[in-house]
Amino acid sequence: MAAAIRYSRRNLGLTGTNPSVGTLIVREEKDGPRIVGRGVTHVGGRPHAEPQALDEAGELARGATAYVTLEPCAHHGRTPPCAETLISSGIKRVVGAASDPDPRVSGRGYAMLREAGIEVVENVLAEEAADQLRGYLNRAAKKRPEVILKLALSADGKIGIEGEGQVPITGAIARRQVHRLRAESDAILIGIGTALADDPELTCRLEGLEARSPTRIVLDRNMRLPLDSRLVKSARQTALLLTSAADCEMARQPFADLGVGFIAVDVEGREIAIPELLEDLAERGISTLIVEGGAFTAEAFLAEHVVDRLALYVGPGQIGARGIPAPVTPQDVPHGMVLKREARYGPDRYFEYVREG
Numbered sequence: 001m002a003a004a005i006r007y008s009r010r011n012l013g014l015t016g017t018n019p020s021v022g023t024l025i026v027r028e029e030k031d032g033p034r035i036v037g038r039g040v041t042h043v044g045g046r047p048h049a050e051p052q053a054l055d056e057a058g059e060l061a062r063g064a065t066a067y068v069t070l071e072p073c074a075h076h077g078r079t080p081p082c083a084e085t086l087i088s089s090g091i092k093r094v095v096g097a098a099s100d101p102d103p104r105v106s107g108r109g110y111a112m113l114r115e116a117g118i119e120v121v122e123n124v125l126a127e128e129a130a131d132q133l134r135g136y137l138n139r140a141a142k143k144r145p146e147v148i149l150k151l152a153l154s155a156d157g158k159i160g161i162e163g164e165g166q167v168p169i170t171g172a173i174a175r176r177q178v179h180r181l182r183a184e185s186d187a188i189l190i191g192i193g194t195a196l197a198d199d200p201e202l203t204c205r206l207e208g209l210e211a212r213s214p215t216r217i218v219l220d221r222n223m224r225l226p227l228d229s230r231l232v233k234s235a236r237q238t239a240l241l242l243t244s245a246a247d248c249e250m251a252r253q254p255f256a257d258l259g260v261g262f263i264a265v266d267v268e269g270r271e272i273a274i275p276e277l278l279e280d281l282a283e284r285g286i287s288t289l290i291v292e293g294g295a296f297t298a299e300a301f302l303a304e305h306v307v308d309r310l311a312l313y314v315g316p317g318q319i320g321a322r323g324i325p326a327p328v329t330p331q332d333v334p335h336g337m338v339l340k341r342e343a344r345y346g347p348d349r350y351f352e353y354v355r356e357g
């Protein structure tokens with residue numbers, strides 16, 4: 001199952017509203033277990049993992065065990081239910097990790113298998129699988145994406161210097177981890193202040209993974225983003241959405257001509273309408289959202305209590321008194337968040353916190 005979960009990561013961020021699920025078909029042979037088929041939910045969400053793994057296994061599936069990171073589906077989509085496909089393949093045993101909250105499936109997938117006489121084991125490494133499926137599970141449970149607040153801070157807890165644009169804080173290894181996180185996420189969001197100060201691109205620039213760049217979102221209700229910013233200039237390659245106030249319709253045209261999309265969120269006097277925005281993103285099929293700052297935007301998401309995960313990269317240098325204080329530091333994480341992972345990336349340290357329970 002651990003191998004199936006690892007395999008399921010392959011299409012994270014590429015399967016739309018569908019979770020990236022992994023399936024391994026395993027035969028017990030004299031000299032030990034042998035993997036005869038692998039599948040991961042295809043880019044775009046279909047085909048599902050199971051039929052692909054079974055295809056590869058062919059006749060070898062007969063009598064074998066299928067390891068699935070999510071309960072096999074029980075509904076008819078463009079293809080028959082995966083539970084049915086497993087049954088007709090002659091699989092003898094199905095080992096499942098997470099259960100599927102989708103009301104069309106929830107419990108029915110496993111029930112169909114059992115009714116057909118297949119041995120079913122549930123909840124194997126369920127927590128690890130749920131961690132991998134957290135965007136999907138979050139969206140199903142809360143009707144909003146999983147929100148990951150990612151910040152790079154100096155050793156003295158600063159995220160930059162007012163008016164200085166991008167200040168280097170972390171090194172090359174940490175930066176690659178950030179790009180990998182981008183590749184695995186559906187969308188990334190920043191405030192207009194950061195967009196103006198840094199002129200970032202927010203794409204994934206790991207070699208070979210460029211096409212996995214997330215949809216970029218800028219909170220820009222007064223449409224201040226320059227038309228010649230890197231974000232706008234790359235809008236035809238990687239989706240860019242601006243959240244604009246409803247009365248900005250006229251101002252939208254030049255952006256629209258360059259391929260920029262819009263989320264009209266009614267802010268009603270508030271600076272950012274976060275709950276409405278998250279709901280809109282979930283409806284668009286976005287399951288994981290990285291929030292990358294700046295301080296004002298990060299604080300707004302923290303105040304709304306919608307941050308599910310904190311990814312803090314701490315560099316070794318000091319910025320000093322001129323620095324912008326980080327809205328959250330490893331010494332001061334929001335109540336109810338617990339350390340999940342800690343790592344060292346060259347000279348930098350990484351701390352990941354998740355919401356408890």
Ligand code: AOF
Nearest residue numbers: 018019021041048049072073077082102
């Ligand atoms: C599986 N294997 O690999 C995945 C599953 O829109 P559809 O018809 O593709 O169905 C989407 C639902 O299928 C999704 O909400 C989830 O319940 C399930 N995803 N199921 O058996 C897979 N990705």
Ligand code: ZN
Nearest residue numbers: 048073081082
């Ligand atoms: Zn399926």
